[in-house]
Amino acid sequence: MGWEYKITVQDTGNSFYCAEDEAVIRAMFRTGSGPLKNGCCGGGCGICRMKIVKGDWRAFKPMSAAHVSEADVKQGVALLCCVQPQSDMVIAGL
Numbered sequence: 001m002g003w004e005y006k007i008t009v010q011d012t013g014n015s016f017y018c019a020e021d022e023a024v025i026r027a028m029f030r031t032g033s034g035p036l037k038n039g040c041c042g043g044g045c046g047i048c049r050m051k052i053v054k055g056d057w058r059a060f061k062p063m064s065a066a067h068v069s070e071a072d073v074k075q076g077v078a079l080l081c082c083v084q085p086q087s088d089m090v091i092a093g094l
């Protein structure tokens, strides 16, 4: 079994655990920890666009440039369905 990391939602203070090989959005849905309730989980709809305030992560699949520009990525904005944690993380709504 791999590592699990704590993901904290800055806006609500809720937190949940996400495996290192699990998309953050999947763990959010699985635990009902919101604020997002649904989405395509395929990198296409943009619903899961949030800011990663703190922590290390990796994009395990491409993020749609229509929803996240290179400038966004530099600011920590990402599609959470394309992101797996590499440390504890803090995320925030946009």
Ligand code: FES
Binding pocket: 025, 038, 039, 040, 041, 042, 043, 044, 045, 046, 047, 048, 049, 079, 080, 081, 082
């Ligand atoms: S859930 Fe649709 S782009 Fe992430």
